[in-house]
Amino acid sequence: MRQFLAITGALADEGRVRTLLALHRRELCVCQITELLKLATSTVSKHISILRHAGLVEVRKDGRWIYCRLSDRQPSAMARQAMQWVQTSLQRDPRARDDQKRLKAILKEDPEDICRRQMGKSPCCSSARETPAAAR
Amino acid sequence: MRQFLAITGALADEGRVRTLLALHRRELCVCQITELLKLATSTVSKHISILRHAGLVEVRKDGRWIYCRLSDRQPSAMARQAMQWVQTSLQRDPRARDDQKRLKAILKEDPEDICRRQMGKSPCCSSARETPAAAR
């Protein structure tokens, strides 16, 4: 029951669900997920931590970057079924579709650029970019 | 996405999950669920409302009683899969097992008695019963 509620709790937030869908057959670093969700880095970090504790996501460290992927090692039957449910339920969801599209653009960019942009300014949700002049 | 989050939200509470499990192949009236969960009637009522809005539970009115059952009419694929996931994930859960056992006792009782008991006193969670003297 404990683990089950950890999973349903993790799935009860749109940002986390979108993250899971974005990770379908793909590894993403935190800054890319941050870019996709347009949330503060700290918020995304917490979301990922919740997904990890639920056993839905695993993490790999490579230098300064942390890459996330769906738990493909030996996920519990519970987690595996949950992911299947998420996937089949939301494959055609408009929001998810749009994310996949935007993700393609994000993947074309150099992660370094993404991070630099995030540091430089983060009024969040301003899809129009400001002058990338140094902050402070 | 909307409906999906309604379902995961509904599943992110132990009482509601236990309710769903209790309703497996069975109809229960609100007072029986209240007895099982040992919560205030008003609380259980709200839980059931949430399960209904998520499309997981349906309700049938019979006189003064309201009977709940799993949505077997035409549940969305989403809801159907969710219920299957819940069921297979928690079939062997100790808590769920215990509930099934206690449920048998509850089903042997007359619903009227259960309700009377609940009205008479509700210090909740006091499994030892008080003198059923009239309240107020």
Added chain:
DNA sequence: AATATAGTTCGTCGGTTGGCGAAATAACGA
């Protein structure tokens, strides 16, 4: 060593949630 940078942790704030009891509602029985 000093600087820069990718993420995490911490503290805070506002909004939501789960719980309760009291009051309202609905439906039967006398």
Added chain:
DNA sequence: TCGTTATTTCGCCAACCGACGAACTATATT
């Protein structure tokens, strides 16, 4: 009709949650 009773609605409170920015940590790069 009047009370009884099964459930819902309302109003409240404490706990939790998601969001943020600031401060910290860890890992390059210079």
